[in-house]
Amino acid sequence: MDGVAPFPGGDVMPPPSPLPHPVQDLRRAHRDPNAPALRPVPGVWWRRAAAFVPALVITGGLSLAFADWLSDGGMWWLEWVLLALVAATFFWVALSVATATLGLGCHLMRRCGGARDTVGGASLDVALVVPVYNEDAADVFGNACAMMLALREAHTAHRFALYILSDTQDAVIALAERRAFDRLRRVLPPDLRVWYRRRSDNAARKVGNIRQWIETWGGAHEAMLVLDADSLMSSGAITALADEMAADPGAGLIQSAPLVIGSDTLFGRMQQFAASVYGTLLNAGLSGWSGGEGNYWGHNAIIRIRAFADCAGLPQMPARTGRRGALILSHDFVEAALLRRAGWTVRFAPGIEGSYEEPPATLVDYALRDRRWCHGNLQHLRLLGTRGLHVVSRFHLLNGAMSYLLSPAWFILLVIWALLGNGPDSVITYFSADNPLYPVWPEMSGVQSGMILLFMYAMLLAPKAMGALGVLVGEVPVARFGGVARFLASLVAEIVLSILFAPVMMVQQVVAVLRTVIGIRPIWSPQARNGGDYSPATVLKFHALETVSGLALALGITGGLVSLWLVPIALSLGLAVPLSMLSGRRVGWLMATPEMVDPPAILRRARESRALFRTADTTPIAAE
DSSP: OTTOEEOGGGOEEOOOOOOOOOBOOTTSOOOOTTSOOOOOOTTHHHHHHHHHHHHHHHHHHHHHHHHHHHTTTOOOHHHHHHHHHHHHHHHHHHHHHHHHHHHHHHHHHHHHHOOOOOOOOOOOEEEEEEEESSOOHHHHHHHHHHHHHHHHHHTOSSEEEEEEEEOOOOHHHHHHHHHHHHHHHHHSOTTSEEEEEEOSSOTTHHHHHHHHHHHHHGGGOSEEEEOOTTOEEOHHHHHHHHHHHHHOTTEEEEEEOOEEOOOOBHHHHHHHHHHHHTHHHHHHHHHHHHTTBOOOOSSSEEEEHHHHHHHOBOOOOOOOTTSOOOOOSSHHHHHHHHHHHTTOEEEEETTOOOEEEOOOSSHHHHHHHHHHHHHHHHHGGGGTTOTTOOHHHHHHHHHHHHHHHHHHHHHHHHHHHHHHTTGGGSTTHHHHTTOTTSOOOOOOOHHHHHHHHHHHHHHHHHHHHHHHHHHHHSSSOGGGGTOHHHHHHHHHHHHHHHHHHHHHHHHHHHHHHHHHHTTOOOOOOOOOTTOOOOOHHHHHHHTHHHHHHHHHHHHHHHTTSSOGGGHHHHHHHHTHHHHHHHHTSBOSSTTOOHHHHSOOHHHHHHHHHHHHHTSSOOOOOOOO
């Protein structure tokens, strides 16, 4: 590689090409003079109406029914709270159903109308940026090697350079990274541009890592493809994103829809199967109503570097009285909103295939990751007042926060239901009989409880049913899921397991919200990609709240104080520990996805490349 600039600590980087990256003012609207005039997305408001109007109508109908039931004997303040919780929680369920329905319609229309061809544009110089922090070096460099070799063989007009940007603080892992980079340079042809830089001070975490790269080397490239440590993309997917950005000069960011791959644990397989079957329609629907006001998930997305540098520099969180401002943790949502505020479109392109990531392997790993995401997403509530944001960008911020706040709302509803769900023998009777401070709750029969529960389950399962229908009538043959029998068995298994795990995950999100509210900051640590090794005692401590809640519900049901319809929830919570232990068990053929049945070339190559980096062998890897 020509023009290599020596840096201390084993860094190998090109000569600097600095680019200013000013911090944005959230109190003043900003319009980028370099952003071209916005082009309206045809039909986007009709699609937004098709998603949000049915959700609002269905939520309104359910709220009226509850209000009619609760108003028997007058409405007390606690009944108004209950009604508000019902409306708030159900709106997001109804919106999910409406989004999946819109996605199914978009999917069928796309099949009838044929695939959209991307209009060719100028070639781009694209940097593949991989920020890492204490990750497995063999996995990171193995994936990077596979992608660079695949791009070289693709003979695309675009030019690509790879940057491994390390924030690793563990000296042993840092040494492994340097050795892996030396091996990477020996394995790859000398004409490929691959670079490595490690920060000794990882100030501002990932945001600071990318900021330092932009301010030092960002001016040498037109776009950057941001990848996570576990990201993997085929040459076709990378090229398609570059083609889309080259053809759309107003696009500031284009997000792909990464599929979940690579796990052989029960919990990982659930996520993979759900993403492959149900996520397709939800992604299509989300793309349909978001239009040019899409979102950013922090990885597997291409970004116009100058637009990002000029318009998306993050300040610290607005300081509370007597406190210093904190880092914006879920930075990706905010960066997308700031790009759109400045006049650049943010697009979601779920039709681009070949974009992948890895899931948490166990329920505990998922919950630990969720605690970090929860802390960042709840920060978004304080950013809703940012000046100049598009209304859809504000909704994305609100949606990110509500995805966690819904769990405490569901938990409160569960408690109220448990208290009054068994009519005259309910628990609440014993607390309110002669106490004028408590409301006179209307009686709910077992049939009413059952009908409500069945209706809620039907709405929750509707996107799954539509996703399965989309597979059966879609372009991907069901044979790629292992055949009809295997697909149906996997479908039933995923639905049953998701029903069992959902209450446990709800309580864990309640814990995450409470930790955030009382100020317990999450630990920034790399994801246990292969699953943490947790003892039964550790798992019991981790799931103590679920276990106690399940036992309390079971006692109430046994004593006739709580509705029998809550047996599935009591069972799930009471069995949280064995369910969590089960989540990490390796499984065989169940919940297979097309990527398992017939692995794509880039996935096979990445596996070989990872194995290569775990040994001293530098034998060339088979072509994609």
